[in-house]
Amino acid sequence: MKEVSFSELFARALNGVPCTVVGLVDDPDAVPEDLPVGDWRRPAQKSDLAVLDLCEGVTMDVGCGPGRMAAALVERGHDVLAIDVVAESVRLARERGVVALQHDVFEALPHEGRWTTVLLADGNVGIGGDPEALLRRVRELVEPRGRVVVDLAGPGVGIASRWARLQCGDTVSRPFRWSVVGVDAIDELARSAGFEVLTLHVVDDRWTAVLGDAAPASGVGETS
Secondary structure, three states: OEEEOHHHHHHHHHOOOOOEEEOOOOOOOOOOEEOOHHHHHOOOOHHHHHHHOOOOOOEEEEOOOOOHHHHHHHHOOOOEEEEEOOHHHHHHHHHOOOOEEEOOOOOOOOOOOOEEEEEEOOOHHHEOOOHHHHHHHHHHHEEEEEEEEEEEEOOOOOEEEEEEEEEEOOEEEOOEEEEEEEHHHHHHHHHHOOOEEEEEEEEOOEEEEEEEOOOOOOOEEEEO
């Protein structure tokens, strides 16, 4: 089987080639999962908009993909910078009118320490396979009273980190590290990175946390 970079295979998926997440090096019996590219390329839906309601002020969208979340923020009048390591993601985001950069979140970024919100949508708290390291990095990006809006998996997941590959036909990506963070693990994870969980929200079984420096009345907002 031919092996290529993650970015090359992800770009194919963004352009309509069916792609699955497979080849978990430390869990070879795991069932392959379809990459939900169609969800990422469509316009923002109800649960997306509920997540975006939690974003305030100038916002950085980390791991923006083809830009549906960032584009919806722009439509709402936010100043937004979207970043992604995949060039095709950046191109598609720009086509939607988003200011986007091909950039790794762990590299130097514009206006560090001055972002009001950093958005980690669609499970992007798992980028790099070390959620604590990612949130510590994000801590450097937001202003002192800024916030991080984080999509999470549901209860009972904890934190699961593993190696994975993408597969399109007879081509696979090089292994990459990824994590999944459940809502039950976010309190401890946030504290370890220097945040507190300000609020938790669930819309249509989609869990989202808002992290920040202080913890006024924490609560769970539920919308059917």
